[in-house]
Amino acid sequence: MNQSIMFQPLMLANGTKIKNRFMKPAMSEVMGDARFRPTARLIALYRAWANGGTGLLITGNVMIDAQAISEKGNVVIEDDRDLPLLQEWAKAGSVNGAQTWVQLNHPGHQAAKHVALHPVAPSAVPLEGPNAFAFNPPRALTIEEIPLEEIHEIVAKFARSAAIVKMAGFGGVQIHAAHGYLLNQFLSPLSNRRTDDYGGSLENRMRIIEEVYLAIREQVGAAFPVGLKINSSDFRAGGFSEAESIQVIHRMAHLGVDLIEISGGNYENTVIQGDNRKGAFFIDYAAKAKAGIDTPIAVTGGFRTLHGMETAVTNHETEMVGLARATALIPDLPNQVKKGAFTEINLERLSTGLPCLDRKAGAYIGLSYYEMQMVRIAGGKPVKLTKNAWRPLCFAFHTQGWSVLMPQRA
Ligand SMILES: Cc1cc2nc3c(=O)[nH]c(=O)nc-3n(C[C@H](O)[C@H](O)[C@H](O)COP(=O)(O)O)c2cc1C
Incomplete structure (x- = not known):
């Protein structure tokens, strides 16, 4: 039996x-x-990951509204019409003692042009950055703001989706308030220029997140x-600054959120896909947030x-260790650790051989x-490690067609 602290259970x-x-x-x-x-492929993927030994699996972002998806291939949970399929997914994600929680999301203005003609956002502020051309500017209403009823509707949709997630037998939900999507747009003064109860002070900018949480809690119970x-x-x-983020975390902890995942940046500023030289990106911040x-x-x-x-868990810098890309390359990473077969993973940067294309794409x-690796895992195939970017590009073209030429995220 491997004695790594990573195998100590966590009680919420x-x-x-x-x-x-x-x-x-x-x-x-x-x-x-x-x-x-x-x-069936998605369900098989979660069965494979659960069998690989990971304790907590968070699904890719699931949309709360079919009228507001972020990209082709999104799953939407807005009513119970797909309950049997969701039940199968939940079951696959709970084999081997794993928990699967569904990440619930609304993209706001970060929704690719070909899926969102008129995206909504806290304010009519278009996305910035080199990929901005691929996104329609968010809908500008009469007073350039979403009317309050629409905000309340979005809150109710989060809660409805969470109720269905619970009904389907998943272990939990995660509210996505990071990476430049709608709830993050509310938090940021750059994208939230509202002058009503949902904009201005931090208390106002985080109001929708509090409301989403409380509405979900009312539906799913303690x-x-x-x-x-x-x-x-x-x-x-x-x-949205670090000091503000800490205030939001403390407020949400006080309200009763069960687990807070810390990440960073958005697709305009891709800290979330940083390279592997720096070690855990947010560990110093986490220490401050936890105090x-x-x-x-x-x-x-x-x-x-x-x-x-192990060091981060031993030092109480974090309770859970989030491994996204590593688990896509080594789907049974925890089992490998148990066998003593894992010490380190190297995430290689892929290249097309054309520096200009590499920079752009x-x-x-x-x-x-x-x-591409997730499809292989779902199909029971070994992952295919490569530094050659043409293979994933061909894969993307094959699965998504011409839309692949347009960025899906800012
Ligand atoms: C292919 C891919 C898709 C992602 N999709 C999501 C997503 O749907 N929701 C989310 O919160 N983060 C998403 N992320 C970000 C990861 O959850 C994670 O924050 C990021 O990859 C950094 O962690 P890592 O260094 O362990 O990979 C995605 C990352 C990748 C590589």
Whole structure:
């Protein structure tokens, strides 16, 4: 029996037990079918990951509204019409003592042009950055703001989706308030220019997140885990700052969120896909965020060595270790650790051999590479390690057609 601290179970305050400290954070699998339903492939992927020994699996972002998806291949949960399929997915994700929580998301203005003609956002502020051309500007209403009823509708949709997730037998939900999607857009003064109760002060900018959490809690009850994913900062001048992020974490911990995952940046500023030289990206921030709260934290981003993971857990810098890309390359990473067969993973940067194309499409190539591996894992095939970016690009073209030429995220 491997004595690694990574195999110590984690008890949440509501009595939920997570069997070990390995967490597979959300990675959009883009495996939903044309009607936004989970496919057999997606279900097989979660069975494989659960069998691989990870204690907590967070699904790729699932949309709460079919009218507001972020990209082709999203799964949507807005009513109970697909309950039998969702039940199958939940069952596959709970084999081998694993827990699977569904990440719930609304993209706001970060929705690719070909799927969102009129995206909504806290304010009519278009996306910035080199990929901005691929996104329609968010809908500008009469007073350039979403009317309040629409905000209340979105809150209710989060809660409805969570109720169905619970009904289907999943272990929990995670509210996605990171990476530049709608709830993150509300938090950032750069994208939230509202002058009503949902904009201005931090208290106002985080109001929708509090409301989403409370509405979900009312639907699912005290014993059902509700997590939150939040950026440590937007890493943009004038954006959502580290000090503000800590305040949000403390407020949400006080309200009763069961597990807080810390990540960072957005697809305009891809700290979330940093390279592997820096070690865990957000560990110093996590230490500050944890001071004064008891809510367990999961740090995601940059963990590459077993030693680094064990040190972070031993020092109480994090309770859970989020391994996204690593779990897409080594789906049974915890089992490998148990056997003493894992010490470190190296995430190679892929290249087309054309520096200009690499610069332009680097982030997208990275995503396609991991999407390709997820398809292989689901099909029972070994992952295919390569530094050659053409293979994932061909894969993306094969699965998504011409839309692959347009960035799906900012
Ligand atoms: C292919 C891919 C898809 C992703 N999709 C999501 C997503 O749907 N929701 C989310 O919160 N994060 C998403 N992420 C970000 C990861 O959860 C994680 O924050 C990031 O990859 C850094 O962790 P890592 O260094 O362990 O890979 C995605 C990452 C990748 C590589």
